Amino acid sequence: MKHVTGILRPCNAFLTINPSQHTLRSRKSSTKINASVKIAANSWDSEQCFVNPKAGKLIRHKWMEFQGINDWEGLLDPLDDCLRAEILRYGEFVEAAYRCFDFDTSSLGYAMCKYPKCSMLTQCGMGKKGYKVTKSLYATCGVHLPDWADHRIPNWVSNQFSWIGYVAVCNDKNEIARLGRRDVVIAYRGTATCMEWLENLRATLTSLPADMSPDSCEPMVQSGFLSLYTSSRGRRSSLQDSIREEIDRILHKYADEPLSITVTGHSLGAALATLTAHDITTTFKHAPLVTVVSFGGPRVGNKSFRCELEKSGTKVLRIVNCDDPITKVPGFVLEENTTKTSNWLQKRVEDTQWVYAEIGKELKLSSRDCPHLSNGNVATCHDLKTYLHLVGNLVSSSSCPLRATA
Template identity: 40%
Template sequence: MALSTMIHTHLPQALSGGGMNRISAVYVHQGVASDTKLNRGARRLAESLTTLLNLNIEPLCSRKNLQYSNWDSFDDEKHNTPTTSPKEMIADKWRELHGSSDWEKLLDPLHPWLRREIVKYGEFAQATYDAFDFDSFSEYCGSCRYNRNKLFEKLGLSKNGYKVTKYIYAMSAIEMPQWLETSRLMDTWSKDSNWMGYVAVSDDEETRRIGRRDIVVAWRGTVAPSEWYEDFQRNLEPIGIGDAKVEHGFLSIYTSKNEFTRYNKSSASEQVMKEVTKLVQFYQGQGEEVSLTITGHSLGGALALLNAYEAAVNFPGLAVSVVSFGAPRVGNSAFRAELDDLGVKTLRVVVKQDLVPRMPGIVFNESLQRFDDITGTLEWVYTHVGAELKLDVSSSSYLKRGFNPLGFHSLETYLHLVDGYLSAESAFRSSARRDVTLVNKACDMLVDELRIPQCWYQLANKGLVRNEHGRWVKPRREPEDIPSPTGEQAHDLSLRIEMQESYTCCMQAKNLAIC
């Protein structure tokens, strides 16, 4: 059997244990327990393919790098310290940190200021998972659980100094993978769309610290590693007017729309560009320096590149950068060349053991470019772009060894490794501050000695609450958190808005009277 046939036919079952259905594959990012045990034959296949891919994964029983002999002391050593490093004033260095020199001499060793910025953008990407309604029994499945004014407050991200200005929705019915299907219920908030991310902008205080007004776009990714193998070599199709080509499925998610839908009368592309245009024009009109930073994990990293390409075409001279995590290849070498010509700066954070950054183009990728003299330019070859920060699971004594594709690909695993990274030759830094417990949000990657439950991030009682009669029911959302309130809900929401506006006017009048 040919290698490509073997990968395409058998590896999805190997990675998913042969029993992971599509909806549970989506859940792996969300802390919903799913069966990921591999049967003996599938494990042998997976280990063989791991060897072929040269992932160098250590045996499950290996504990060579453990630093702690008494894990009971972990609470005292880590739990009583802040989870973030102090913020530095980086106003005079923002262009270098934004990639003006392609992060030369900043990645190895990793500059502490850059580390903190990478974690910040990674947390913005993680927010798209933490706030997403994955409950397939919910009438709001596929939406964000909070309105944009509460998103960062609910997720503890207000400290970052940004404000969400716009939500982005993508089609779930046109050219969309089944893992983006919405609800099991027919009566749902939207049969056609899913919440896909958001646009945010730095507030005045953060703007002074970082030296410019920073517009952020965060894209959600939901794909599990097994699903990259189900469709590991999709067709490339043209983008723009040159020879640049990108993967068909990614472009479809970014550009699909339907005038008969509620949320995707305009595409995700049109939604995000309309908001970015408004913000860029407003802040540049105020005489401010403006940057655009686009982030995403997995599929979100692919969408981030497409977004960056479009933004750079529409805003010549705007500082555009991408910080992606575990992102797949998106296009061919001509696409990479166009991004370079447009001045887009891309920093790809990858984990050596993660399979997704090797997709698509597991065989036909940028490594063939060394044979240009023989093959010529291959328009159908997938190519990564930008600078790479490569991390290694084995560097952290907190993480289990063994074959764990879901854990390797988890964004929280990535952020843990970034926080502990010093250089390619250094051990995991002992002064790393980010809460280690976060790693097990949606997977089982922490060593058992830490006694942290796997997949612990979920709503209490799976979201059920007791009503006034003592019965367990699904709670009603607050009107302001409903994606599209109608009828009585809309009326309640308008009353709340009127009351809030009246209160604001009264307070302003009171302050003026005092003045």
């Protein structure tokens, strides 16, 4: 696992939150539970970020490099302007997932999408991006509450089924020409419901099911994330089944075109993005290039899972704020080059099902590099808006000078 730690051009204050946006109009307890999610749902100011206006025009001839075909070699230090623009663009798709989600626990549509597919991106200010939403995605929590809980806790607390993201396909000829291929985006929001928080707490590793790891039983992932991805209830399909069905349809429909699949998400959504990408490359043997662009994601799986991802050709760009504690959980990591323990002891430690591995290529940021964020709390450090601001102002590794215009 490689990473690049960056420094920033001088930042402007940008964290003033409008309390009228994305607020919960009901119970104080639900407000506390969803505090960090509400912050993430606020839009970020792209004008405060350094993005070369010509960068977007240079993508078509090198798009596979920006999608990680060479593991982003030479693009992260300093951060390539085209790659910066692409990271921010995919971040907007994640932000749209937050904006579409109904956070109001008093609403009949709580935990669902507020808009129909046909107008979803338009309602989020992305109507001119050249993409069309083709599938809404739902996740089912696998945690089973005791029978007595059905009569003693509010429905919004025990809600186990929620809208978690969407699939969008680029359908604009000009945008396809600019990108050099037809791009498929799968975007996930982060944790929002009580039951999703419970799934997050199921932090021990568990083996992947046989259909997700046909060649080996060693790959293991976090129990709660896998539960959210594979659980179903009644007539409601699992998130996994919905993804497989939609990707199969898309691959057949656009079989004769250059195609890419980009899975992106924040927090819990970043973890689900990694599982989704692995599932696609495992299920569809002739899948196009599959890339994960994750923001503030927790650890997902063990070393064997990482090896399977790398073997399958899945590319993962993990964008991490080193001041964000969510990126340092769950479990702990044993680095091979620093561990002095015997094989016997290391095996015993791994048997605890708490030994994770860092996955993908990391682009490390730091809130402390921005004066107006240096004293930020956990919610601010984990906020999607913070991530997008830091990426937009990133210059290079700490050994390089700031831009002359900074």
